[in-house]
Structures are given as structure tokens and as C-alpha cells.
Amino acid sequence: MIDALEKALSGFKDEYHSLLSSFRAINLDHWQGQNYVIMDYWLGDIVLGLTNMKAHKLKSSKAYAIKMHALDAKMVSMCLAKFPCSAAMAKTITIPYTFHHKTSQPVLPNLEQIGVPQAHLQTRGEGTLVAILDTGVATHRELATYEGGKSFVGGKQEDRIGHGTHVAGTICGQRTGVAPGARFLAGKVLSDEGIGSEVDIIRGIEWAIKKGANIINMSLGSTRDSPFERRAVEYALNKGVQVVAAAGNDGREVYTYPASYEGVWSSAAVDVHNHHASFSNWNDQVLIAAPGVNIVSSYLKNKYAYMSGTSMATPHVAGVLALAHSLGRPYHKVADTAHPLGDTKKFGHGLVQAQEVARALRVA
Numbered sequence: 036m037i038d039a040l041e042k043a044l045s046g047f048k049d050e051y052h053s054l055l056s057s058f059r060a061i062n063l064d065h066w067q068g069q070n071y072v073i074m075d076y077w078l079g080d081i082v083l084g085l086t087n088m089k090a091h092k093l094k095s096s097k098a099y100a101i102k103m104h105a106l107d108a109k110m111v112s113m114c115l116a117k118f119p120c121s122a123a124m125a126k127t128i129t130i131p132y133t134f135h136h137k138t139s140q141p142v143l144p145n146l147e148q149i150g151v152p153q154a155h156l157q158t159r160g161e162g163t164l165v166a167i168l169d170t171g172v173a174t175h176r177e178l179a180t181y182e183g184g185k186s187f188v189g190g191k192q193e194d195r196i197g198h199g200t201h202v203a204g205t206i207c208g209q210r211t212g213v214a215p216g217a218r219f220l221a222g223k224v225l226s227d228e229g230i231g232s233e234v235d236i237i238r239g240i241e242w243a244i245k246k247g248a249n250i251i252n253m254s255l256g257s258t259r260d261s262p263f264e265r266r267a268v269e270y271a272l273n274k275g276v277q278v279v280a281a282a283g284n285d286g287r288e289v290y291t292y293p294a295s296y297e298g299v300w301s302s303a304a305v306d307v308h309n310h311h312a313s314f315s316n317w318n319d320q321v322l323i324a325a326p327g328v329n330i331v332s333s334y335l336k337n338k339y340a341y342m343s344g345t346s347m348a349t350p351h352v353a354g355v356l357a358l359a360h361s362l363g364r365p366y367h368k369v370a371d372t373a374h375p376l377g378d379t380k381k382f383g384h385g386l387v388q389a390q391e392v393a394r395a396l397r398v399a
Contacts, residue, residue: 145205145307145331149213149388150390151389154392158216158393159215160215160216160357160361161216161217163216164220164246165207165248165249165357166221166246167203167220167221167350169203169222170195170197170223170226171184171186171194171200171221172184172200172203173200173334175208175334176209177208178200178203178208180217180219181218182218183220184223185220185223186223188224188225188231188235190227194223195227196229197334198254199225200334201333201334201346202347203219204333204339205350205354206354206357208332211331211333213357214357214358216361217354222242233261241267243271244270244276248276249276249357249360250279250360252279252353253349254350255280256292257291258289258291260290260292260295268299269298277300277356278293278299279299279300279353282304283316284344286313286314288318289316294320294321295320297320299320300353301318301322301323303316303317303323303324303327305325305328305348306326306329309376312328312345315327319380321383322383323370324373324376324381324385324387325348325386327347327351328343328347330343355387358393362393370383371395373388
């Protein structure tokens with residue numbers, strides 16, 4: 036892979052060669068075909084996916100990712116222009132859609148995994164407002180409780196790459212959501228190219244607080260510990276707003292932000308068997324884990340898509356917090372009732388449990 040990168044960089048200015056060490060190539064078993072290019076902030080599922088690459092010694096038809104540090108997006112774009120490749124968005128699927136909440140219907144595995152159907156016997160998240168700071172949201176029949184949004188990156192608020200729409204569906208989707216009764220706002224803090232800045236994130240946080248959000252979901256992150264962003268998060272926490280963020284997808288022990296700020300619900304990902312997802316970061320700030328592999332949720336053009344990443348785990352946690360808020364009990368019950376999975380650096384308190392939260396809150 037390094038040989039291939041060196042070939043791709045041939046003819047570039049010398050300063051670009053010095054950035055070569057910031058790249059790490061990995062096989063993408065879960066993320067094949069997804070394509071997001073991030074500058075200051077990554078979306079919580081993948082940085083850049085290149086499929087069927089053929090350059091120099093790299094002849095494998097398997098999907099690979101070139102991961103980058105913040106601020107190196109220009110270099111990635113240059114490499115992308117040099118590589119003969121094809122890339123596609125997340126695989127989409129069709130799910131028969133009906134509103135039959137009072138009758139038996141199939142439950143998505145990720146919702147079953149954390150006891151959502153049982154929790155819904157007590158609450159569906161009514162009376163809670165969630166702010167989703169992401170790529171915006173597209174119109175979708177799942178998203179009946181959408182209260183509106185705002186773009187902080189210029190242009191329209193509408194989601195054009197599907198990430199924010201997928202996250203919203205996991206929180207508030209009528210069939211795909213943990214808390215379908217909760218209302219939600221969508222702050223577009225990442226552009227149609229998936230690019231955002233510290234200023235955009237901070238403005239989004241302040242807007243969410245002013246709008247009265249009870250919970251802020253940020254399926255995004257950066258390796259940079261910003262004192263300004265930290266203060267914005269602290270301000271939200273001091274206002275009683277719960278902040279949930281993705282632990283990140285480098286598959287190693289590393290701190291990312293805002294997830295690693297004190298008091299944030301740093302969310303790791305597990306698969307359907309409760310095994311630690313290979314891409315999920317770990318550190319002593321990880322607070323909780325949730326399903327994050329092959330999650331079905333709302334997507335562009337009223338479709339549904341499978342997506343994987345800590346981006347997908349994070350909204351499960353936000354949804355359970357919304358259920359807790361709806362029942363009017365302390366948020367710490369969400370951590371207290373998590374199912375322990377072992378290594379606290381990888382799983383925090385363990386797998387979030389909607390059913391156990393509802394049960395604990397009922398008898399609290």
C-alpha cells in the first residue's frame with residue numbers, strides 16, 4: 036500500500052511526501068463501498084473507501100481505506116484523483132413499510148439486541164427533544180417527529196449523503212428507531228462533502244441548547260482536543276443537556292473528540308453477538324457500547340440502508356437516553372443498567388439496555 040501511495044504521490048510537491056506517514060491502510064470488511072472524505076471532523080463510519088484499486092503492487096480487488104489525520108483531506112483528494120478506482124455509497128435495501136405499532140411485526144435485530152420492544156411498553160420517548168448534529172436530514176417517512184433544522188455550513192439543510200438521515204432513523208425512526216416518540220432537530224454541521232470545522236460544531240451545540248434540546252447526538256469526531264469545543268460541551272452539560280458522541284473508527288487505542296471530553300457519552304460499537312467491532316476505538320473515556328455493525332435505518336430517497344460504525348452505535352445510546360428522559364428519571368441509570376461485556380476500555384459500562392433502563396426507572 037505504501038508503494039502504491041508513493042506512486043500516486045509522484046510528481047507532487049515535497050511537502051505532500053512528508054504527510055505519507057499519516058496514512059494507514061486497512062481491509063474494510065464492514066465498510067466496503069462507502070465513500071466519505073472528511074477534513075477536520077470524520078463521520079463516525081468511514082473516512083475514505085476506495086474499491087477495486089489497482090496501482091503498482093496493489094492488485095487486490097478487496098476494498099481498502101486510506102485513513103488520514105485531520106487537515107490532510109487535500110492530500111487524500113489528490114490521491115483519489117490519481118487512483119483508478121470505483122466507489123459507491125452504502126448498500127441500500129428495501130423494507131416493507133407499514134404503521135402497525137399495536138400489532139405484531141418484525142423487529143430489527145439491533146433493537147431486539149438492546150431490549151427496545153420491551154421498553155416501548157412503557158414509553159416511546161415522548162416529551163423528549165433530541166438535536167442531531169450531522170450532515171442534515173432528508174425527508175423520509177420514518178422521520179415523522181422531525182421539528183426542523185439549520186445549516187451551519189452554508190447551503191440547504193437537507194442531507195445529501197445519507198449519514199445524518201441514517202442516524203436520525205436509529206434515534207427517532209417509526210420502525211427503525213429506539214425512541215420513535217421523541218422529537219428531533221437536525222443541525223447540519225458537516226457539508227455535503229462531509230467536511231466540518233470546530234466553529235461549525237460549536238455553533239451547532241449552542242443552537243441545540245437554545246432550542247431546548249435534552250440530548251445532543253454527534254456521530255462525528257476529531258483527534259484534536261479543542262479548548263473551545265470543550266467549553267461548548269461543558270456549557271451543554273451544565274445546562275443538563277446530555278451529549279452523546281462516537282468513539283471513532285481507527286480500531287485502536289486513541290482519544291477522539293468530542294467523545295473523550297469529560298461527561299460525554301462516548302459510544303463504542305459491538306456486533307450482533309456483542310463482540311467488540313474491529314473498527315471501534317477504545318480508551319479509558321469510553322462510557323458505553325451499542326450495536327454498530329450492519330445497522331438498518333432510513334436513507335436518502337425514502338430508502339433504507341445498512342451502515343456500520345461508531346456513528347451507528349451512538350444514536351442507539353441517544354435513543355435510550357431519550358427513553359430515560361421520557362420516564363423522568365436520572366440519566367445515570369442508562370450506565371448503571373448496561374450489560375457488562377468485559378474490558379471497560381472497549382465497552383465502558385457495557386451494552387446499553389433499553390428494557391433494563393425502563394425496568395429500573397419504573398421501580399426507582
